[in-house]
Amino acid sequence: MNDLLEGFLGTSIEGKKSRVPAKLDYIQSATGLFLGLFMWGHMFFVSTILISKDFMNTITKMFEGSMFFAEPQPWIVSAIVLFVFAVFIVHAMLGMRKLPITFRQYQAYKTHMGMMKHDDTTMWFTQAFTGFAMFFLGSAHLLMMAVKADEIGPYGSSERMYADVMWPFYLLLLLGG
Numbered sequence: 001m002n003d004l005l006e007g008f009l010g011t012s013i014e015g016k017k018s019r020v021p022a023k024l025d026y027i028q029s030a031t032g033l034f035l036g037l038f039m040w041g042h043m044f045f046v047s048t049i050l051i052s053k054d055f056m057n058t059i060t061k062m063f064e065g066s067m068f069f070a071e072p073q074p075w076i077v078s079a080i081v082l083f084v085f086a087v088f089i090v091h092a093m094l095g096m097r098k099l100p101i102t103f104r105q106y107q108a109y110k111t112h113m114g115m116m117k118h119d120d121t122t123m124w125f126t127q128a129f130t131g132f133a134m135f136f137l138g139s140a141h142l143l144m145m146a147v148k149a150d151e152i153g154p155y156g157s158s159e160r161m162y163a164d165v166m167w168p169f170y171l172l173l174l175l176g177g
């Protein structure tokens, strides 16, 4: 068991270096890239509301298959959300490996950060903190979008933001993301 654990963490199994950590890092980067590119598209589509409610409506209906079906099919949006959710979970699971899990590890990182005074090293703390918050905020948002896909659009989304007072949640999600 100990051997297995060490292998997972990148030391060795029976004296041989394990390739598993490098592969996991690769998948972490690939899923991260996918989510980053997805977020560009996401912010573009959501911000169509700033142009007009009709424009956002057209885009919403496009995702509901308006080009192929006479009636809106919000299940298509739910399916997309579930796919993104799966990638999100894999990315979070792999990112979790990097978080300090004991006080000793946390202290080692803090000392290193103080010594290095290097922007990327310092920023990593913010990355770990916001990443942790994303576990919860991102999951809540994705679940909401998956089950309420039919309520996405200029009216439903505005109602959620304003009348349902979801804007503080979205503000945190925006800052965290």
Ligand code: HEM
Residues within 6 Å of the ligand: 042, 046, 077, 080, 081, 082, 084, 088, 134, 138, 141, 142, 145, 151, 152, 153, 156, 157, 158, 160, 161, 170, 173, 174, 175, 177
């Ligand atoms: C396919 C998956 C997703 C769909 C369909 C989706 C859809 C939406 C929609 C329709 C809104 C407008 C508010 C609402 O209707 O409640 C919104 C807002 C937002 N979403 Fe997503 N979302 C997805 C994934 C994500 C992910 C993975 C993140 C980041 C972890 C994210 C971050 C945000 C943020 C920060 C806002 C607020 C944007 C603003 O400033 O107005 N979304 N999303």
